[in-house]
Each structure stands twice: as C-alpha cells, then as structure tokens.
C-alpha cells in the first residue's frame with residue numbers, strides 16, 4: 001500500500017490516539033511520534049518517516065526468522081484460506097497434518113503436535129497436560145511445576161506463575177499455586193565458587209526437588225538458552241546433569257523453544273545443541289516467522305499414551321481446546337517457512353553468521369569496557385553492559401535505551417533486556433533474520449560500536 005504524506009500523517013495520528021503499544025510508556029508520545037513500520041524486505045524495514053533500517057531483532061522479539069516480504073508464504077496462506085480457512089476441535093486439516101509430519105521429522109523422540117496460537121498458550125498446554133497426568137496417574141500428587149530464575153514462559157496469569165523475571169510478574173499476582181523457582185545458571189553471575197559450574201547449577205535444581213519432595217513434582221520447565229532474561233547460555237555439563245536429575249525423580253522435562261525453535265541457534269531446536277531428550281517442546285515465534293499466529297506443543301508418544309484410555313471415560317482425553325488452533329493459515333505458513341529454511345540452507349548460514357557476529361562482539365568487548373560479557377549461539381546473541389567489570393554493576397536502564405536509540409540513528413534496530421528487580425541484566429540483544437549476510441552482520445556491529453562510543457565515550 002503506497003500512502004501519501006497526508007495519509008501517513010493520518011495513520012500516525014490514529015495510532016497516537018487509539019493504539020496502546022506493548023511494553024511502552026506512552027508518556028513519551030507527548031513529545032514524539034510513535035514508530036510505525038510500514039514495509040519490510042529481507043532483513044530491512046522502512047518506517048513512516050521513510051527511514052530504512054536493518055532489523056537486528058527479527059521483528060522486535062526474535063520472530064521473523066526467514067525475513068520480510070516472503071511471497072511464497074503469502075501465497076501458501078492465501079491458497080489455503082480460499083480452500084479451507086478454519087475448522088475447530090477434533091477435525092484435522094491438510095496443512096495441519098503435513099506440517100506436523102514435517103516438524104516431527106526434525107525432532108527425534110517427539111511424536112505429537114498440539115496446535116494453539118501463542119507461546120504463552122503452548123506453554124500453558126504443557127502445564128495442563130502435566131496436571132492431568134498428575135490427576136489421573138499419580139493421585140493428584142505430582143502436580144508441582146519447577147521453573148528457573150530469569151526464564152520467561154509467557155504473559156497470561158497462568159504462565160506468569162512460572163516467571164523467573166520478577167519485573168514482569170511483580171504486579172500481577174496473586175498467581176495459581178504449585179509453581180516453584182530454581183536458581184539461574186549464568187556463570188558470569190556466579191552463585192557458587194566451583195570448577196564444574198554447570199553441574200553445580202544443575203545440582204541446585206536437585207536441592208529444590210529434595211526440599212519440595214520429588215513425589216510432588218511433575219515438571220521441570222526450562223528455556224534452552226534464556227532469552228529475555230539476558231541471553232543466558234547454559235554452562236558446560238549443565239544439561240546432561242539436568243536430564244539425569246529428571247530421570248532419577250520421574251520428572252517430565254519441558255523445553256520452551258518459543259525463541260530458539262526453527263533455526264535460531266543454527267539447529268532446528270536449541271535443545272538439539274545439548275543432546276537433551278525432552279518430554280515436551282513448545283514453540284511459537286519462528287514457527288511461521290510471524291506470517292501467521294501459530295504455536296505448537298509437542299510431546300513424546302509415551303506422554304501421548306497417558307491420554308489414551310477407556311473411550312467411555314469422559315475424563316480420559318485432554319480436555320482442552322484452542323479456538324484458533326483450528327486456523328489453517330498457521331500450519332500452511334509454517335510448512336512453507338520450513339521449506340525455505342531447508343532449501344536456502346539457513347541453518348548453515350545461521351552457524352556461519354553466528355560465528356561472525358560472536359567474533360565482532362568479542363572485538364567490541366575489547367574496545368568498550370562497558371561490555372562485561374558476550375554470549376549466545378547462532379543468530380541469538382547478547383552483550384551484557386556493566387558500569388565496572390569488577391563489580392559487574394549493571395548500567396542504568398536509561399543508558400541502555402540510549403544505546404538502542406543511538407543504534408537506531410545509525411540505521412540498525414537492536415533490543416535490550418530489562419533490568420531485573422533486584423539483580424542483574426541489561427543485555428543488548430541481537431537476533432537478525434537467519435538470512436543475514438556477512439555485510440549485514442558487520443553493519444549491525446558497526447552501528448553498535450558507534451552507539452556505545454556515543455553513549456559511553
């Protein structure tokens with residue numbers, strides 16, 4: 001849609017007057033216009049002022065994995081919508097079946113796909129499945145859900161009960177019971193002075209299990225690499241020990257791949273970097289790269305079998321429905337999204353460009369004392385900003401916002417995680433589309449270099 005200057009002004013005024021933006025303090029709009037993005041192509045977007053920018057955060061929150069302007073996805077969705085747009089409940093669909101088959105072919109050990117429409121909902125499905133397993137197979141006892149400090153699993157009250165970022169949950173309680181936090185595993189913010197940090201951090205989970213009573217715990221829910229909580233890559237040895245602990249105490253393991261899923265770290269799923277065999281996997285953002293709203297909860301056949309029971313018993317099947325889980329636009333877009341990732345070798349590109357990004361960020365760390373730590377995998381990386389490398393005091397959130405603004409002035413959109421209350425964070429986030437070229441990566445880090453110099457000298 002090509003809009004005239006007047007029409008664009010109208011759009012901006014309408015936005016200013018009526019849209020309530022996410023994660024945004026609207027007081028700011030008393031003096032400036034909101035950013036309205038009107039077009040995207042590849043890794044670049046254009047806003048209403050005509051400014052062209054490299055989007056180094058794939059739509060703000062790690063979503064548009066295959067980049068903007070993909071006509072083949074639009075066509076797949078269009079064709080499917082005209083043929084059959086929607087049917088809810090027990091009925092299947094052509095793209096629903098074919099996408100499930102394709103997805104599971106990349107996930108050895110997983111066998112079933114349950115559709116819904118957001119990451120929060122996909123996670124909540126797991127919590128409900130676990131509660132039902134507890135009710136039907138463990139006399140209601142094994143119902144507690146463990147989650148980790150700094151992890152995030154979504155926005156509804158149910159999943160906020162499993163939120164390890166106090167700044168996101170603080171004002172929205174009371175929450176449902178039966179959720180218990182385990183410590184984070186970020187080695188840069190050491191909690192234990194030991195050699196094998198990964199194993200020690202995993203042992204901290206076991207301590208919580210023993211404190212609570214293993215017979216009361218049904219699920220351990222973890223991000224493979226913590227995203228919004230500060231791009232936290234797990235230390236060596238962590239995951240093997242976590243898996244061992246889950247098996248030892250008959251606790252189901254749920255990996256939240258809402259961010260890492262569909263190629264972000266250079267493998268189809270983040271957990272596949274660590275040899276984990278999860279019981280549940282959830283995914284959303286990259287599943288259809290934002291071309292349709294779709295999320296998936298996958299499980300093993302063993303879990304699925306627990307819901308197959310006497311057909312005459314009305315309480316035996318999973319008593320859940322997601323209305324928009326019946327939209328065929330989601331799996332149609334997702335199927336084409338996967339084809340693109342395969343045919344364009346985007347996993348390989350992600351690994352190669354991820355290495356380049358990491359190299360560039362480490363070079364920036366040499367130059368800018370404010371970068372305390374650089375971490376991540378593939379095209380999912382972060383640089384934590386500190387006022388002093390010894391004390392590791394996080395830089396003020398306001399300064400982080402200035403870095404983001406300065407990068408934007410230099411034509412690159414980057415992200416930053418919020419400061420935790422209390423604690424650490426303030427990590428610049430980078431997650432460009434998986435199609436990024438070496439030149440794109442260099443432009444991104446060049447802009448960050450300039451932004452850091454502008455803010456910190």
Ligand code: PMP
Nearest residue numbers: 118119120152153154227258284
């Ligand atoms: N899990 C993780 C790891 C996330 O980062 C997010 C969203 N940022 C969610 C779940 C929730 O997804 P949604 O916003 O689609 O509900």
